[in-house]
Amino acid sequence: MLYDAARIVGARAGRILYRPRIEGLEQIPDTGPVILAANHLSFSDSVVIPLAVPRRIRFLAKAEYFTGSGATGRLSRAAFTALGAVPVERGSGGGALEALETGLRWLKDGGVFSIYPEGTRSPDGRLYRGRTGVAHLALTSGAPVVPVGLTGTERIQPIGTRMPRIAPITVRFGAPLDFSTGYGHLKTGRARRVVTDEIMAAVQRLTGQEQAGVYNERAGGE
Structure with missing residues (x-):
């Protein structure tokens, strides 16, 4: 109920302010x-995707968004909870695995799970190069992967800024990718790498971004 109300109100406000192209x-x-697999340019991506998609979504967000103090902390916690975020501890292998298990349970129940492979x-x-958690989700659950290309969101809230700005944005959804068969001949690690690279190639075709060819090792971030 809270999610639906937040999405309806937020989607209407977002369309009025930003007039996104979907x-x-x-x-x-x-x-x-x-599974929705998206590129990641801005903090606002985690707001844009749930507001653009009519179905209820669960997605990963860093744990700090749920642990802040004061009015700002309470507002952040309430907003991300309402949007369907699952907290994950940065730099914690156990936390990441637990978050992926949450995603698998959500998928098993027929839900939509969104992830940023970068x-x-x-x-x-x-x-940047995708990490293989997205492939683990796809190969384990058998769920199709819809690539998502976001453009312009980096101008809404550039890294280091607090207040969002008005800027044109585009959200593109590509054709679903089916990884439920055809990868059994590969070892687990190799299969995950191949699937992840295919997903990232599909995302790149939607965004036209230059490929970095390496992992994003930037400390902090979201």
Whole structure:
């Protein structure tokens, strides 16, 4: 109930303020499990995607958004909880695995789970190499992966700024990718790497970003 109310109100406000261009929304199945794999340019990505998609979404967000103090901390906690965020501890292998298990449970129940394979925001607008958690979700659950390309969100809230700005944004959803068969001949680690690279290539085709070719190791971030 809280999620639906937040999404409806937020989506209306967002469309009035930003007039986002949303393409390919029909690529997201109306029912059944699906993974949304998006590039990551801005803090605002975690607001834009849930407001653009009519189905309820769960997604990973750093634990700090849930542990702040004072009015700002309470507001952050309430907002991310309402949007369907799952807290994950940065730099904690156990925390990341637990978060992925949460994603698998959500997918098993037929839900939509959103993930940023890059792991953290791009510091320079390039598309960084994807980490294989997204492939683990896809290969374990059998859920299709819908690539998501975000452009312009880095101008809403550039790294280091607190207040959002008004800027044109585009959200593109690509055709679902099916990894439920055809990868059994590969060892687990190799299969995850191949699947992740295919997903990131599909994201790049939606955004046109320059590929960095390396992991995003920037400390902190989201």
